[in-house]
Amino acid sequence: MRKLIYIVLFISGWGYAQITPEFEIGAKGVFSGNLILNSDESSAVSDFSDTQLLMGLQQKLYNDWRTQFVLGLQFPDANSNLGEVFYNNIFVRLEDKKNVVKVGRTLAQTNLNEFPTLRDDDAQRFTYALNPFSDGVNTERDQYANVLEYSRIFKQRLFVSVHGENFYDSREPDDFRLNSMGLTLMYRVPENQRWNRNVLQEIGLSFNNYFTDRPGYSNDFDASVKNVLFSTTANLKPDPINFIDFRFQAIQNFGWDEITQLDDYFDYTRTESTTLFGTLRYLKQKLERPHYQFSMGAGYKSLSNLQTDSDQLLFIANGFYRLGENFDIGLQYRYTENSGFTENLFGQNEHRVQLAIVYSFSKIFNKQFGDREDLLNLEHNYIK
Amino acid sequence: MDRRDFLGTGAVSSAGMLFFPGNLLATTAKEQNKQRLVQPLPYKMDGGWKEFELYIDIHTHEPAPGFEYHTLAFNDIIPGPEIRVNAGDKVRVRFTNRTDLNHTIHWHGLYVPWRMDGVPFVTQLPVMPKNEFIYEFVAEPEGTHFYHCHWGTLMHMQAGMFGSVIVENPDDSIKKRFPYEREYTLVYSSHDTNYIREEMNSMLERMKQRTFLMKEGRFTSEQWAVFDSKEQLMERMEKGYKPPYLTNRRTNSDLPQAQWFTVNGKSYPSTPYLFIKSGENIRIRLINAGAETHHLHMHGHDFWMVADDGVPIEHPWKRNTVPLTPGKTFDIIVEGKNRGIWTFHDHDTRKVTNNGLYPGGNLLALVYEDLPEEELIISKYSGNPMYNPNAGMTNMEGMESMEKDKMARMNKMMFGQDKLPKIALDE
Numbered sequence: 001m002r003k004l005i006y007i008v009l010f011i012s013g014w015g016y017a018q019i020t021p022e023f024e025i026g027a028k029g030v031f032s033g034n035l036i037l038n039s040d041e042s043s044a045v046s047d048f049s050d051t052q053l054l055m056g057l058q059q060k061l062y063n064d065w066r067t068q069f070v071l072g073l074q075f076p077d078a079n080s081n082l083g084e085v086f087y088n089n090i091f092v093r094l095e096d097k098k099n100v101v102k103v104g105r106t107l108a109q110t111n112l113n114e115f116p117t118l119r120d121d122d123a124q125r126f127t128y129a130l131n132p133f134s135d136g137v138n139t140e141r142d143q144y145a146n147v148l149e150y151s152r153i154f155k156q157r158l159f160v161s162v163h164g165e166n167f168y169d170s171r172e173p174d175d176f177r178l179n180s181m182g183l184t185l186m187y188r189v190p191e192n193q194r195w196n197r198n199v200l201q202e203i204g205l206s207f208n209n210y211f212t213d214r215p216g217y218s219n220d221f222d223a224s225v226k227n228v229l230f231s232t233t234a235n236l237k238p239d240p241i242n243f244i245d246f247r248f249q250a251i252q253n254f255g256w257d258e259i260t261q262l263d264d265y266f267d268y269t270r271t272e273s274t275t276l277f278g279t280l281r282y283l284k285q286k287l288e289r290p291h292y293q294f295s296m297g298a299g300y301k302s303l304s305n306l307q308t309d310s311d312q313l314l315f316i317a318n319g320f321y322r323l324g325e326n327f328d329i330g331l332q333y334r335y336t337e338n339s340g341f342t343e344n345l346f347g348q349n350e351h352r353v354q355l356a357i358v359y360s361f362s363k364i365f366n367k368q369f370g371d372r373e374d375l376l377n378l379e380h381n382y383i384k
Numbered sequence: 385m386d387r388r389d390f391l392g393t394g395a396v397s398s399a400g401m402l403f404f405p406g407n408l409l410a411t412t413a414k415e416q417n418k419q420r421l422v423q424p425l426p427y428k429m430d431g432g433w434k435e436f437e438l439y440i441d442i443h444t445h446e447p448a449p450g451f452e453y454h455t456l457a458f459n460d461i462i463p464g465p466e467i468r469v470n471a472g473d474k475v476r477v478r479f480t481n482r483t484d485l486n487h488t489i490h491w492h493g494l495y496v497p498w499r500m501d502g503v504p505f506v507t508q509l510p511v512m513p514k515n516e517f518i519y520e521f522v523a524e525p526e527g528t529h530f531y532h533c534h535w536g537t538l539m540h541m542q543a544g545m546f547g548s549v550i551v552e553n554p555d556d557s558i559k560k561r562f563p564y565e566r567e568y569t570l571v572y573s574s575h576d577t578n579y580i581r582e583e584m585n586s587m588l589e590r591m592k593q594r595t596f597l598m599k600e601g602r603f604t605s606e607q608w609a610v611f612d613s614k615e616q617l618m619e620r621m622e623k624g625y626k627p628p629y630l631t632n633r634r635t636n637s638d639l640p641q642a643q644w645f646t647v648n649g650k651s652y653p654s655t656p657y658l659f660i661k662s663g664e665n666i667r668i669r670l671i672n673a674g675a676e677t678h679h680l681h682m683h684g685h686d687f688w689m690v691a692d693d694g695v696p697i698e699h700p701w702k703r704n705t706v707p708l709t710p711g712k713t714f715d716i717i718v719e720g721k722n723r724g725i726w727t728f729h730d731h732d733t734r735k736v737t738n739n740g741l742y743p744g745g746n747l748l749a750l751v752y753e754d755l756p757e758e759e760l761i762i763s764k765y766s767g768n769p770m771y772n773p774n775a776g777m778t779n780m781e782g783m784e785s786m787e788k789d790k791m792a793r794m795n796k797m798m799f800g801q802d803k804l805p806k807i808a809l810d811e
Contacts, residue, residue, distance in 0.1 A: 192585075192589050195593070196592065196593075196596055239596075240593040240596055240597060241597070241602070287606060287607060288590060288593060288607075367578040367581075367582065368578060370454075370581050370585070374581070374585050375585050375588045375589055376442070376454040376581065376584055376585055376588070379588075380442045380444070380454055381444055381454075383444065383452050383453065383454065
């Protein structure tokens with residue numbers, strides 16, 4: 001007991017002397033009315049899925065390193081089997097000028113681009129390399145994983161990442177071992193230099209290897225599901241008022257030859273597939289702030305190894321208008337077309353119209369030091 | 385009581401205990417001290433004009449060891465170099481803007497022609513990126529003045545865009561009454577380095593966009609937030625422009641809250657020393673180029689108030705504390721009448737901190753050069769028997785059983801060279 005008291009005193013004394021960290025809060029509220037035609041899913045009066053809250057605490061360490069602790073929660077779809085709240089971000093990040101280490105749960109590097117859709121998962125089957133351990137009941141298990149990542153940054157723009165993940169395994173939910181490894185190369189122009197960058201904003205390539213138990217294969221590499229992602233974002237009109245960009249991502253999934261029909265989601269993620277997805281976006285800015293935005297995109301997925309033609313198609317278009325600081329009103333239309341096995345698995349062709357109000361906010365309080373990608377740090381010497 | 389209050393209270397009680405570095409009386413210390421004083425700006429003669437050159441650029445500044453931040457600086461130093469001329473001189477300042485931001489120079493306290501006053505959109509257009517502007521005026525009135533940027537003043541001034549202007553009168557009434565050989569210029573300021581960083585980043589980003597639009601001939605009054613007349617502003621408002629502050633809007637909590645306090649751009653322990661000798665008068669020119677008031681207090685002395693905003697005071701009076709408000713200059717005369725090392729500091733002790741920690745900020749010392757070395761020895765001149773390097777602290781609770789060799793090691797650590805002053809960084 002006495003020892004316990006000492007520990008409490010030690011920690012409380014510590015607490016008194018500590019430096020208050022930078023405190024970042026991010027919030028996104030997505031509230032939509034959904035009209036869904038030709039689908040098993042019912043229309044909804046008020047859908048607030050993908051609403052999320054993110055909190056980050058950041059501090060300088062000794063020896064010029066910085067650390068950040070991030071805790072985020074999200075309200076998933078009602079039928080997601082994830083409960084009322086899903087903790088999508090719980091990670092710690094250590095970084096200096098050229099190195100970043102990330103440990104914890106966050107977005108996996110199975111999507112290299114951010115597409116302009118109302119919700120992050122609106123085109124999920126076309127924009128993510130899907131988790132071959134998931135039963136597909138929700139989208140979060142494809143997006144998020146427990147990750148261990150190391151990135152090395154060359155010349156401020158080239159990111160080379162080695163990463164390992166524990167993706168949620170629906171059949172063995174208590175297995176927290178590493179079940180995926182990958183390598184990502186990403187050339188990325190810093191955020192505040194992108195708008196006037198001629199053509200190329202970012203381009204990247206990623207390889208992911210999932211350690212699946214493939215019947216009849218003992219070698220880990222042969223038994224695994226593998227995929228390669230290619231992604232790029234290009235400025236078609238780099239302009240501070242009328243800005244147009246094009247985003248594209250291709251995913252080649254090297255699946256198992258023996259899967260020639262789809263009985264479940266596992267088969268869907270483990271069979272060979274080629275996925276293409278692209279968006280064209282126009283952003284109008286007024287007095288250096290977003291005014292309105294239109295975008296449209298299309299995706300195509302070919303599952304070439306199946307006995308029956310089961311290709312998928314997606315078309316998505318949306319528009320957002322800024323009502324005031326942080327508030328947007330948006331309208332989105334999405335059409336999905338399934339055929340063959342994918343029609344059995346995901347249902348008929350579907351039309352979905354959504355009218356939404358989106359609130360988004362992100363701010364750092366108690367600022368103490370500059371980011372790596374501040375213009376001052378990028379262009380006028382990096383301050384450790 | 386929150387943490388800041390506590391530190392403030394601690395500073396009040398311990399300000400008198402502050403110690404300064406050793407070898408203060410050595411020649412090398414005086415040489416090093418020159419770097420902590422304002423630097424003179426040389427000039428060349430062009431006909432009847434004294435011609436000075438000033439440029440502004442982004443600079444990495446280190447107010448105290450181990451802390452750096454990006455800032456704006458005239459001629460790469462903070463404060464900018466001192467312009468020293470005689471009353472009646474014709475002065476020409478060739479100002480070059482090397483940054484991607486707008487700037488001007490305002491001549492604070494000088495009777496310049498109104499088109500030379502440096503107020504953007506009132507007396508001139510801002511000096512655009514990579515452009516030059518030539519300021520010309522006759523130096524008057526005499527006294528202690530300063531110059532500073534008048535564009536984005538809240539940010540640019542605290543970032544470091546200021547410097548002193550001394551207009552000397554060969555027939556100086558102050559010098560006649562208080563004969564002196566040495567004088568010091570102390571330029572005070574306060575800085576919210578986080579605010580500076582965020583503002584500079586957003587301004588640079590904004591300027592990139594604006595430059596792009598200018599190049600394409602699409603830059604408008606609304607984007608610049610500058611209008612030819614009130615009528616034009618009203619007309620634009622009717623068409624949907626909604627001032628105020630559309631592009632730079634911020635909340636109260638985003639306004640600067642200074643956490644670094646400097647004299648001549650430096651915070652303790654990098655602040656300058658004021659050297660004096662017994663029987664000597666020194667003149668100190670105090671300038672507040674920041675946005676906070678500094679209640680400056682001299683230990684062990686009263687000083688003469690001899691000039692207010694550069695204007696000589698006909699009947700000087702004595703005091704030991706002076707409130708130096710923003711934009712103010714005072715000249716004081718210190719008479720060397722009390723040999724020793726004396727602190728001269730802000731009695732608003734929140735401002736003798738560096739980023740919230742005492743000691744720091746604008747703490748500095750008046751140092752008598754004729755102070756005998758032996759008076760610096762701790763054990764010799766202290767009346768308290770505790771200050772004896774061999775005495776130890778055996779009467780202190782918990783120290784009774786301390787072994788002799790450990791006691792010796794402890795004394796060695798605590799007394800060091802048995803000499804004042806020391807650098808104290810944590811109390």
